[in-house]
Amino acid sequence: MTTVEFVTVHTTTDSAAEAERLASMAVAEQLAACVQVCQVTSYYRWQGETHQDPEYLLTLKTESSAIDRIKALFAAEHSYDEPEVIVQPIIDGSEAYLQWIRENTTSA
Numbered sequence: 001m002t003t004v005e006f007v008t009v010h011t012t013t014d015s016a017a018e019a020e021r022l023a024s025m026a027v028a029e030q031l032a033a034c035v036q037v038c039q040v041t042s043y044y045r046w047q048g049e050t051h052q053d054p055e056y057l058l059t060l061k062t063e064s065s066a067i068d069r070i071k072a073l074f075a076a077e078h079s080y081d082e083p084e085v086i087v088q089p090i091i092d093g094s095e096a097y098l099q100w101i102r103e104n105t106t107s108a
Contacts, residue, residue, distance in 0.1 A: 006090035006101055009060040009070050010052035011083050012042060018079055019056035025077065031070050032060035061090075063105045 009032070013019050016039075025036035038060045043052050060070060067087055074083045090098070 004064050004089040004091065006093070006098055007062060007064045007067065008088050008090060009062060009067065010086040010088070011058050011060075011074060011078065012040070013058070013083075014053065014055055014078075016056055019058055021059075022074070022077060023058055024096040025073060026060055026062075026070065029069075029073070030104060030106040031066045032062040032074060033101040034061045035059065036061075061101055063085065063102065066105055084090075
C-alpha cells in the first residue's frame with residue numbers, strides 16, 4: 001500500500017455552534033488547512049432504533065500525519081458518545097491546492 005500524503009476527515013454533529021467550534025479549532029491548531037461545514041439529514045440506526053436527524057457534516061482537508069491529532073481533538077471536544085470519524089485519501093489534486101494544504105497544516 002502506498003502512503004497517502006493528503007486526506008479528508010469527516011465528522012458530524014447536531015448543532016451549528018459545535019460544528020463552527022470544531023472547525024475553528026481544527027484550523028486554528030493547523031490540524032486542517034480548510035474545513036467545510038454543510039447541513040445534512042442523517043438516517044441511521046442507533047441503540048436499536050432508526051433515526052432521521054438534521055446534522056452538520058464537517059469535511060477537513062489535511063495531511064495524513066494529522067489524523068491522530070484530529071481524533072484526539074474529537075475525543076476531547078466532540079459532544080457525541082461515539083463521533084463519526086471517516087478518513088478518505090486524496091489521491092490527486094491540483095499541485096497548487098495540495099501545496100496550500102501542506103503549508104497550512106502542521107505535521108508535528
